[in-house]
Amino acid sequence: MIAQKDSISPGSSLRAGGPAGPEADQHCPNETFVLNLGPQHPAAHGVLRVLMTMDGEWIKRAEPVIGYIHRMHEKMGENRTWAKFLPNTSRIDYLSAMHYTHAFVGAVERAAKIEVPPRAEYIRVITSELNRISSHMVWWGALLLDLGGFTPILYAFDDREKILDLLEGLCGARLTYCYYRFGGLYNDVDDTFLNGTREFVQHMQPRLKMYRDLVTDNIILRKRLTAIGGISAELCRKYGATGPVIRGSGVAYDVRRAEPYSVYSRFEFKIPVYPESDSMARYLVRMDEMEQSLRIIGQALDQLPEGPVMGKVPRVLKLPPGDTCYAVEAARGRFMVRIVSDGKEVPYRVKLRTPSFSNLSLYEEASKGMILPDALAMMGSLDLVIPDIDR
Amino acid sequence: MSFLTLEPIRLLLYLVGVCAFVGANAAYLVLAERKGAGRIQRRPGPNEAGYAGLLQPVADGIKLLAKQIMVPPGTDALLFRAAPLMVMAPSLMCLAVIPFGANLVARDLNIGLLLVFSFGSINVMALMLGGWASRNKFAIISSARVVSQNVAYEIPMLLVVITMLMVTGTMNLNEIIHQQAGWFWNWNVFKVWVNPLMPVTFVIFFICMLAETNRAPFDMAEAESELVAGAFTEYGGMGFGVFFMAEYANIVVGCCLATILFLGGWQSPFGALSGVLGPLWFLLKMYALIFTVIWIRWTFPRTQFYSLLNLSWKILIPLSLFTLVLTGVMIKII
Amino acid sequence: MNPSLEQLTEQFTGLVGANGPAGTPIVAGLAEAGPGSATAATPVGAAVAAPAAATGALAPAAPPPLSPVQTVNHALKGYDFDATVAPDQVAAAAGILDASGFSLDTVTGVDWIAQDQMEVVYDYFHPTAPLRAVVRTRIPRANPELPTILHVFPGANWHERETHDFFGIRFLGHPNLKPFLLPEDADFHPLRKDYQP
Incomplete structure (x- = not known):
């Protein structure tokens, strides 16, 4: 139907009876073209580029x-002291900076x-979970944008704004927090934050119900x-996918449970698991996670x-020689820091x-044979943050 | 007065009038859409240019006009330039037969309905050519989508129109409106004694109208999160502006037609006051429909392409065929 | 399905032998595998067995060689199980962990320039059991080659490409070791300790 590789020339004739789907491969094996999606594309979140070998609208390889x-x-970590590398960690995944600094x-x-x-540990949990909600709100709005629904992102950012204001009051930053320090926190929380967080929990629960009624059930x-x-x-498992992706495939893997860190073992919360493995399962996992985060915040506040x-x-912080790992459950899944020290001040x-x-990394295998809009919807359900991939 | 009744003068006036109407609508519907979207999304919308943003369309227009129309190398320059005109001209033509009031119609043709649909079908060809001439993969995918979508939705739409033809017995749009005189239950959409499925027919027509004009949730052609801007990807400046205006002109035509066929056109809902106030009623109904179109766009996500086609081939076409047969039977019985 | 630490220890002890890779000569690469061609390899037994403790010039004074297969306190190190294997055993080690239901966490390298070695570290986590395993191996810096584990964990594709980018470690059998995160024409390996920008 569409001419080969790079030359879609208007002069080339429109052949009758183009391929109807992936099964038409054997009839016209060369009737594919490469669609270069990105690095600047409204659907790619950030500067992700996907080379799609397409057969009509069917993806043969992405x-x-x-x-x-x-x-x-x-x-950068290897040429500055441990403390000086700390702000870097919040720039890796700017949407869940708290988790990343927590891991380091x-x-x-x-x-x-x-x-x-x-x-300090309790406040870390509260701020981490707030950050998780704000990250999921961005994902939610962006996914709906991918699906062509423009309105939800503005509601999501409205809620997220409240979280950003709260966290800004703590550490001055709205996105790339550097609130955690080795051994504790930059400063203690005040009543404004505690009352504001309580108010936010009260505010968010009906909002999540509204989103469920208006968007999820659409x-x-x-x-x-x-x-x-x-x-x-x-x-x-083969690709090491974690977070809502693996929980949307029916595996209850959550670092907060598998390798309890901080004081997470003291809170009651459910790990949302959906066995359907489709994009909807990943969507529902994240929507449920926000409710669980609110539960954790409420308990931690109490x-x-x-x-x-x-x-x-x-x-002067000098770490003993050897390697150490620390994993956290970031908004997108398992984030692990492995540090190797040789006893000096720098890592x-x-x-x-x-x-x-x-x-x-599993996208190439999972998107085979999908149609373009579905593949982009699936990409949205993976919740990608490109600086998090590229580091 | 006698001067105004001269046929060439009259035609000229109407030509200017229709162009002005389309232009003003296209410009201010963009503003209305942005304002409406703003209300839905709890933000003010454009409010800087002029009072409450009323000069925004002018600013947009100047910006678009001031831009160079780029013809990318390797494109079919003739088709590339012709496509925006081809998409704009038919909707202007359609408005020539739309009666805004009892006497406010450019050409009171006996085949008005047929004319509207014949010109309306050119739209899809223009979009296809625009995408094809662009030499852009996104545009070509979009063109393929436009063709299959519009072909699929033309069928139920025309089946509905045939139903309406059987009910009204005429293709003259003014005649169709005259038949719906009286209280609002005389409007075709409420004439359940003619066909109990008349409201359903209206909904089918409205859905098809959305799909034919490539509006959300059926905006497969543009689908900016998938295809950048679809068939318009390579267009800039006023080339893009004309496509954009044509989209709104098509919505106006579609809503006019829905108003005429189903909602009594310029007839007032109370049986009286339709003479002088006729155009007012007409515009009121039309803009209510347009507002619904805008409202839908900012509320729903985009459908999938194949569920879009499934909706047409598996639901709308059988349903509209059924209403057609039912209407035939009812007419025979009554 | 869920493995225990004892099972893992047993299986890995079977893999690396009683003395571990310290007792067997380190081969320079799979291409010339075999005890006879181990001439290029330096005797690095102590460093291999106690990688974490080997710290630059202090290497000779390192504590006595630890067992190549050991269980670790998770609260102190962040993992439960640590195995040091020979470079040609990484795929077999991955196979054992794959059969036990582990998932690949990451593959990475460490450049031990003082010992003229590269360490390749494979991190694994278990999706259903609270277990973390680390498999590590050492290869000579001059000829950093070892087999890929792509056929066991396809997810290793990107991790190995990244490690190749950063350290220049060649994973034999990997189909596509082109620059990945680095620019397309990059011929440098920035995480090598002797890298001069």
């Missing part, structure tokens, strides 16, 4: 090309055996996502102990294992 926003954070701070604390006061949305973009649990928010940290090696990297 190969993500990444690296357009690669900043080599790992090298946690790794250093684990290696240096720094005790963190309980109040028949067009259901049709766009249900039974489309299947990712089996086995595929997730149990918040008094005390200092900063532990004892040596003035010998910092490895950042980011969830979007693994989640995107």
Whole structure:
């Protein structure tokens, strides 16, 4: 139907009876073309480029090309002290910066055996979960944009704004927080934050119900996502996909449960799991996760102990030789920091294992034979943040 | 007065009038859409240019006019330039037979309905040519979508129109309106004694109208999150502006037609006051429909392409065929 | 399905042998595998067995070689199981972990320039059991080659490409070791310790 590779010339004749689908391959094997989606494309979230070999609107092969926003954070880690690398971590995935700083701070604390006061740990949980909700709100709006629904993102950003205001009051930053420090926090929370967070929890619960009624139960949305973009649990395991992707495939893997960090073991919360493995399952997992995050925030606020928010940290931080890992459940999945120290003030090696990297790596296999709009809807349901992939 | 009744003068006046109407509508419907979207999304919408943003369309127009029309290398320059005109001209032609009031019609043709649909079908060809001439993969995918979508929805739409022809017995649009005189239950959409499925027929017509004008949730052709801007990807400046205006002109034509066929055109809902106030009633009904179109766009996500085709081939066409047969039977019985 | 640490220890001890890779000569690469061609390899037994403790010039004073297969306290290190294998055993090690239901976390490298070695670290997590495993191996810096585990975990594709980008470690059998995160024409490996920008 459409002429070969790179020359779609108006002069070439429109052949009758083009391929009707993937099954028409054998009749006209050369009737494919390469669609270069991105790095600047309204559907690609950020500078992701996907080389799609298409047969009409069917995708034969979709190969993500990444690296357009690669900043080599790992090298930066090797030429500055432990503390100076901390702000870098919040720039990796700017939508869930709290989790990322948490992982790095946690790794250093684990290696240096720094005790963190309980109040700091509780506040870390509260801010992390707030950050998770704000990240999911961005995902939700962006996914609906991918599906052609323009309005939800403005409502989502309205709610997100409240979280950003709260966190801005804590550490001054609205996006790339550097609130956690080795051994505790930058400063203690005030009543404005605590009351504001309580108010936000009260405000958010009816909002989530409204979103469920207005958007989640919309028949067009259901049709766009249900039974489309299947990712089996086995595929997730082989590619190391984590977070809502694996939980949408029926595996209850959550770092907060599998490797309890901070004080997560003290809270009651459910891990939302949907076994359908389609885009809708991943959608529902995230929508449910926001409710669970609100639950955790409520419990943490009730149990918040008094005390200092900063532990004892040596003035010059030197970590004992050896490697240490620390994993957290970021908004997109398992984020792990592996630090290798040689006993000096600067890291010998910092490895950042980011969830979007693994989640995107299965895209090529999962998108085979899909139609273009569905493949883009599936990409939206993976919740990609490109700096998180490229680091 | 005698001067005004001269046929060439009259035609000229109407030509200017129709052009002005389409132009003003296209410009201000964009503003209305943006304002409406703003209300739906709890923000003010454009409000900087002029009072409450009323000069925004002028600013947009100047910006578009000031831009160079780029013809990318390798395109079919003739088709590329012709496509925007081909999409705009038919909707202007259609408005020539639309009666805005009892006497306010440019050409009171006996085959008015037929004319509207024959010109309306050119739209799809223009979009296809525009996409094809652009030499852009996104545009070509969009063209393929436009053709299959419009072909699929032309059928139920025409079946509905045939139903209406059987009910009214005429293709003269003014005649159709005259038949719906009296209280609002005389409007075709409420004439359940002629065909109990008349409201359904109206809904089918409205859905098909949305699909034919490529409006959300059926905006497969533009689908900016998938195809950048679809068939218009390579167009800039006023080339794009004309496509944009034509979209709104087509909505106006579609809503006019829905008003005439189903909602009594310029007839007042109370049986009286339709003479001088006729155009007012007409515009009121038409803009209510247009507002619905805008409202739908900013509320729903886009449908899938194949569920869009399924809706037409598996639901709308059988349903409209059924109403056609039912109407035939009812007419025979009554 | 869920494995225990004892099972893993047993299986890995079977893989690496009682003495571990410290007892067997490190081969320079799969292409010239076999004990006879191990001439290029330096005797690095102690460093291999105690990779974490080997710190630059302090290497000779490192503590006595640890067992190549050991369980670790998760609260202290962030993983439960640590195995050091020979470079040609990484695929077999991946196979064992795959059969136990592990998932690939990441593949990465560490450049131990003082010992003239490259360490390749494979991180695994278990989706259903609270277990984290680390498999590591050492290859000579001059000829950093080892087999790919792509056929066991297809997800290793991107991780290995990235490791090749950053360290220049060649994964034999990998179909596509073109620059990935780096520019298309990159011929440098920035995470090598001797890299000069």
